[in-house]
Amino acid sequence: MKDMGTDYYNRPDWFKCLLLQRKYLVKYGGAIYGESSYRCLEKHFLSSPEYSLIDIINRIRGSKQSLKLLWLKLLEVNLFETATQFEIPIYFIEGRYDYNAPSLIASKYYESIKAPTKELIWFENSAHFPQWEEPKKFHSVLKEKIIKETYA
Template sequence: MMAQRRVMMKYGGYSQSKKKRSYFRSMVVPMLCSGEYSIPDLIGVAKGYRYVLTAMWPAVGATDFPSTCTKFQVPYFIFDGVLDQNTPAALVQDYFDLIQAPKKELIWFEQSGHNPMTDEPERFKSLLRDRLQALEKEEPTV
């Protein structure tokens, strides 16, 4: 899978950033500069990422999400880039159409690939914040 990600990063299906940045520069440096993460936190992130790839990814890859993961009891949001070649927009839309949730929304990022949070960080933060604040104001439905 890492070979696939490297090829996507090289040709733009993963990130649409003008600067072809490595995972380190696109994810780790911003985390370090945020002041919210320590070096031990970053080591934990790296270990967790490696764990997911080795222990959990085979199960995730074998899961037929459109058949088994469509009903949610919580709000469901997808933030995706229309230029994503890892999870193409048409597949995302098809899956989203199957989702049943109390609230659902598919938010497209026109200038993004697989990682809108790094391709369009300000817009991503703003849209995520807006949705979370709106959810906070809603009355609970039990």
């Protein structure tokens, strides 16, 4: 990790470096709270009636393809400069231990925005995937906050 530096995205092998960085992010719990791999998510996909085996394979391929095609463009986006005023309610659902989309940065961004209604909802036992890490709370938030207020 030290050898690739913090500006690895300027290197010709940037994608290889990104995958290495993501590997360690997962290994040390920055993607799934208290877990060191994505294996614990497999049950959600395998037991879901919405996903076939080919859908699961394509989801993995799609994630990798999205990283490869969109990552460098994503690095150019600065929401603090381009998206701070909203005319709709804004809800942030954040895992406290998320280091994919770091919770500290998400919190700072939340503080910088203006909206008619805004709320930051913390999931204290989650990282990047509160929908699977704390599914009961996640569904409750969707029903009580978002669906109820959207259709009120």
